Amino acid sequence: MTDKVLMKGNEAIAEAAIAAGCRHYFGYPITPQTEVAAYMSKRMPKIGGTFLQAESEISAINMVYGVAGAGFRVMTSSSSPGISLKQEGISYIAGADLPALIVNVQRGGPGLGGIQPSQSDYFQATKGGGHGDYHLLVLAPASVQEMADLTVKAFDLADKYRMPVMLLADGTMGQMMEPVSLPEPSEVKTEKPWAVTGTKGVRKHNIINSLYLNPEQLEKTNVERFEKYKLIEETETAYEEFMTDDAEVVVVAFGIAARVSKNAVRAAREKGIKAGLIRPITLWPFPKKPLLKAAEKAKAFISVELSMGQMIEDVELAIKCSRPVYLCNRSGGMIPTPEQVLSAIEKAKGEN
Template identity: 65%
Template structure:
């Protein structure tokens, strides 16, 4: 067993990024993720990295674009309103086929909303992270240890597929403390032959660009990118399932909500209700195959810290093969295990 550290989620994710090879961080403070930037400000100078607090979220994401174009492992973090400001730059990064990691420690909205935890940015993360046709890889950890474990993968897959990775956390994961274990090194970076590193008259110059004035050229570029997305959907969708072998019902949730759900599912099992848990770990690509057995279930309950966003992906995956119900809290409130247990009983016709 390796050495464990008791750390706040925001600080653990920053340390995990450093150990995954991140050497350029550009950010701007916003609650509840400010500790990410504060930690990077202390650590980066000590390891020969670069920390820069930009004048705005817009500036920060465009600095990420520049560092990524030069082949650096680079990251930014923010919380919901800040991510909205970054979406133009994220679209440029997607359109330029550049890898980076972006962290969203979600808070309540819309607007300034509140600083309490929320999951109401799911649609933004999976549907509209920037204008145009495009995607980012979206990871949805449910513990601080899982944030640490996923950080290296987020950087590696971003570079493999030349696209951004988004860590979709929330205010509770960012602010809570848990024991975590770090890998000695989680950096598997490879040579980036496409990067703007100077050709020294030894190769043709590389070009990083998202502007295509010829519509046929732009269409073909997007079609090629979506072929890559198809491969990602086949290979990289990840989920955890629990008690699904004999399940008559299922509950699905991601992130911090899944921890509440796990307690409720275990309590329901103790009452004799055959219910299982499906927890997406990637929400893009969405793990549709986990719902392939939906026709054998009498119902699926989706639990979220929102008015219902992932539930639409669940219904698409189920495609009418069994009923899909929803329970959610919003505004920064978190459903209790008892609330979820009551909804499970109701789904099973016992309440």
């Protein structure tokens, strides 16, 4: 780790990706994510890497597909409307079992929406997004430090499991500056015997493909992929718990919503209300076990989101609808205040 510097979240992603050995970036500018591309355009030429502003998001994700197939660490970044455009390519990358990092610095939607922060791509990120049976590993940073740390982790997980990983941030996380210790550059050690690097006349061809016209064969690849997903659910789920030990009201929130909620939980404790916070760091896999455990003592849950209520469904599923789950939200680029979350906690406490 290096000395702490003040950096925007978007810049921290870019610098951490370079430290993780990523030398290929393809993107297209869009607020509030553009600093990732701007930073890469300055740095990549100096270190022998590729920065390429593609003619569109669709083109950029397919360049990612190609470089991932050649076995290199590669990424793209965008914001909500641009991520929608990338979905076909993401499905292909998942279908071809290739590692890649896709960063979504979310803004309000649907449609062109607005440019202010949002979390309303939760469904798209965690439930598929593109067509077919697949998942992305989805990581949700809640600080500039995590923007950096989870970027490195995302590349490692992508290589480990040969699958695309999404870093799901939002406009606040991208635009805010906080002190960050940047990760030290690391050597990429993952062997990629499957990569298409030229046979040099000595080995059989490697084939990168997502087309299986034989349904039995396609089914087999899907079943195998879901065995891998099961392993990931068991081993890679990550979350933070804050004051949940004796919590009667448990707030569930990620990213910027978790930052706001932590203030509210502290304020509730000062008022004598036993509140706690569970912050999913992986959104897929979703931290079902700690939620179910918290439901043993908790009387109610609150899902705090910058959306009309998307993660709330996973909260209800995780606790098997054993407790009431309330929604505390803003949408369209608005952010709940700690006071709004505090009154939701007080109301939940009063009703249960």
